[in-house]
Each structure stands twice: as C-alpha cells, then as structure tokens.
Amino acid sequence: MKIDSKNIERAIKALVKAKVVENGAYKKVFKGYISSFGASLAQAGLLPTIIFFEANSDQAKDRKLVIEALKSMLPEKYNVGNKKLSLFLIEESEQKGWSQQKERELLRTISDSMVAMKLALRMYREND
Numbered sequence: 001m002k003i004d005s006k007n008i009e010r011a012i013k014a015l016v017k018a019k020v021v022e023n024g025a026y027k028k029v030f031k032g033y034i035s036s037f038g039a040s041l042a043q044a045g046l047l048p049t050i051i052f053f054e055a056n057s058d059q060a061k062d063r064k065l066v067i068e069a070l071k072s073m074l075p076e077k078y079n080v081g082n083k084k085l086s087l088f089l090i091e092e093s094e095q096k097g098w099s100q101q102k103e104r105e106l107l108r109t110i111s112d113s114m115v116a117m118k119l120a121l122r123m124y125r126e127n128d
Contacts, residue, residue: 003116010073011113011120018069025125033066034118038111046107050086066117073113078106 015021020030033053040049053063071080080088089106092098098106 003112003119007112007116008120011069011116012123014069014072014113015117015120017072018065020065020069021121021124025127026121027062028126029062030066031121031126033063034114034121037066037114041107041111041114046103046110047086047089050089054084054086069117070110070113073116074109078109 012021015026020026037049037053040052044052050067053060053067055063067085071085074080078088083091093103
C-alpha cells in the first residue's frame with residue numbers, strides 16, 4: 001500500500017492526540033521508538049513488539065504513547081477502544097480464530113500506520 005496524504009494527515013492527528021507531538025515539536029526519543037518499531041516487528045513479530053512497547057517501566061512511559069497513536073490510526077473495524085492493544089490482539093485471535101489472511105491484513109495496516117507516523121513526525125521540529 002502506498003502511503004498517501006490522507007494516511008499522513010491521520011498520523012499527524014494521532015501523534016498530536018497521543019501527545020507525541022506537543023507545541024509543534026517532539027522529544028528526540030520518539031524518532032527512535034518509531035524507527036525501532038519496524039525492526040522489532042520484523043525480528044520478534046507483532047504481539048511481542050506490542051507487548052514490549054506497552055511494558056510498564058519508567059523508560060517505557062514514552063513508548064506507550066507510540067502505541068496510543070497507533071491505536072487511534074487503526075480503522076474502526078478493529079475497535080480496540082480503551083483496551084491495551086496486546087490484550088485486544090490476544091482476545092481477537094482466540095475468540096474469532098483469525099485466519100492468516102486477517103493477521104497479514106492487520107500487520108500490513110499497522111506497518112503502514114507506523115510508516116505514516118514516521119513521515120508525519122518529520123514535519124515537526126525535534127526537541128533535545
């Protein structure tokens with residue numbers, strides 16, 4: 001899927017809503033988090049990557065914001081709501097028995113959303 005202006009606009013809104021971007025700037029660390037998400041996805045897979053980004057720790061509190069932005073970018077058909085994304089993925093997989101095609105579709109949607117966020121982040125200045 002090609003990342004178009006609509007995807008980038010949605011990413012901008014998601015980054016602002018999740019407070020990754022505040023006052024036209026973002027913390028430098030978010031650039032690394034968003035970039036490392038793709039590498040983690042390729043190495044570990046979707047669920048382990050989401051669990052890592054949602055983990056509770058002092059260092060991880062900013063990483064969670066990336067997942068919050070991602071959740072707001074997902075289409076309504078996924079309807080995550082206020083749940084943790086990892087919990088949603090586990091429940092949906094167990095209850096609905098997702099097919100490989102459905103899993104690939106979600107993985108593609110998440111990958112495209114993260115690429116759009118990476119591009120959208122470049123529109124703002126970086127804080128130290």
